[in-house]
Amino acid sequence: MPVEGGDGGVDVLLELKNIKKFFPIKHGGTDKRQRFVRAVDDVSLDIASGENLSLVGESGCGKTTLGRIALRLIPADGGSIVFNGEDISRIPNRYLKEYRKNMQMVFQDPYSSLDPRFTVRHILREAMTLTMNAYPTEDAQRDRMAELLEAVGLRQPDILSRYPHEFSGGERQRIAIARALVLNPRLLILDEAVSSLDVIIQQQLINLLADLQQRYHLTYFFISHNLRVVKKISRKIAVMYQGKIVEAAPAEEIFRNPLHPYTKELLAAAIDYKAIPHGRGIQMAPKARLVDQGQGHFVLEG
């Protein structure tokens, strides 16, 4: 529904329709009713091919859950996932391999997202051996690994035989990105991929991601809590709050003309470190919907 490409006839790569995910809360005492956290509450998103979308919101707003649902790492309680025109939300897990090739994820913590027992060679090669036809020979695999490591800017000679713990945080995240790119995916979901790194490394990685996008024709789906981080690289920004998307618009539009009160708070926090978005006084009716404000700008109303 929202976040249209604007220029009409765009090739929609990933479409999330009315995704819902409720987590049960342990009930105690005399209250026997099962309660739920509405982690993702009827969210719809489109990502056009080659376009970068950022999903921004505070911790616990459901953005990571949404990212994992999109990859079918966790099951949704409702809604559908359409990838490249095909509904993949009901495909059995064992047939998902084809789609996993096309969408990959880079996780927040580069210290735990790489298996400590595997060398870089092993980490990179594992996905290749899954699709034998793509890189059938040792030579092809070696070339591909060398190409990727060069692409992510890792140039140490003995890098393939080293273990993740021998690298710094920024280097590990580069490895994680190379890992995600092994099978030439079309969509990369970056879940807080630069959040745990310092500002300079963040900047380097953002630049690297921009280069990689050019080189490999990637589509990015950023998930972040920090508007400032995603400002440079995203074309569209969707703001999520308590399981709902409260505002979605082209990036410049969000920064120039934030309409929803929560977006304003987030923006203030991105500029001023002392401002903390608290969401006080923000009411969202269960029936609230996104209303078009023109120029691809949608705001939750009701």
Next chain:
Amino acid sequence: MLKYILKRFLVAVPMLLGIALLTFVLIRMTPGNYLDTVRLDPQFSQETIAYYEKLYQFDKPLLVQYIQWIKNLLRLELGYSFHYNVPVYRIIGSRLWNTFLLSLAGFLLTWVVAIPLGIWAALHRNQFIDRCIQFFSYVCFSLPSFFLAMLFLFWASQSGALPLGGMYSPGFESLKPWGQLTDILRHLVIPAMALSIGSIAWLQRIMRGNMLEVLGQQYILTARAKGLPENRVIYLHALRNAINPLITLLGYEFSSLLSGAALIEIICSWPGLGSLMLTAVRSKDIYLVMASMLMGGVMFIVGNLLADIGLAKADPRIRYE
């Protein structure tokens, strides 16, 4: 690595000397010695007792006795058992083997059952099967092993399915080699089970906990996102990381192979080191006690060393300089 192992062996020498000293001091601090019981026996003359006192240097200061014992140790002489009236090594040898056999059986049973059980429980976390396993774990863990042993023995006495204690049947000598083996195995069942059920319960819980922790790690999610088959995710990525802390445990288990089974040995009248040591301590058969303690110390050091080497082999993050 080789240098590290060598260093560990060098460190082990003073450690063993320390263990020997402590054992020696402790046992000599208790009042009386073996000859005191002999003294009460009117059959022995004062001269004989004085002769033995001189022979074993009980009249010399403790330090001299200790140094003498150590000297003998270096020549691999463990001393002489008063109680059994033979050199210590001749009793200890066979007993050591019996205890080792029993402990090894219990140890294998524990690990072979507990590890898959823990994995299974972790993969079905909070489901019915997991709850069942955890419930029985608590029950088994709470039951003392000697009580279990007695329960099993009672069952065996009622059903006659398994032999009641001991290690050999009366006609053991006349059996063929294959028959001898099965006979010993049949005798092993009850003590080994009594020994391992408690351990299975806790090891299973540790394995489950490790597995759950690892399954929550992001590299597991990464592996799933790669599109790996679930089996590969669990057995290649999760298990390899979850098994780490257990390797340390394995070392400790190894060190307790010789000492862990005393109670069960006594109840099931298994002719092992534990029951031997108990008699030795009670009759103040000091050389036998000290030799047994020393064996335990050696096993402990070797076990820890093995665990450290195993860890270094299994985990690339651990390197010894």
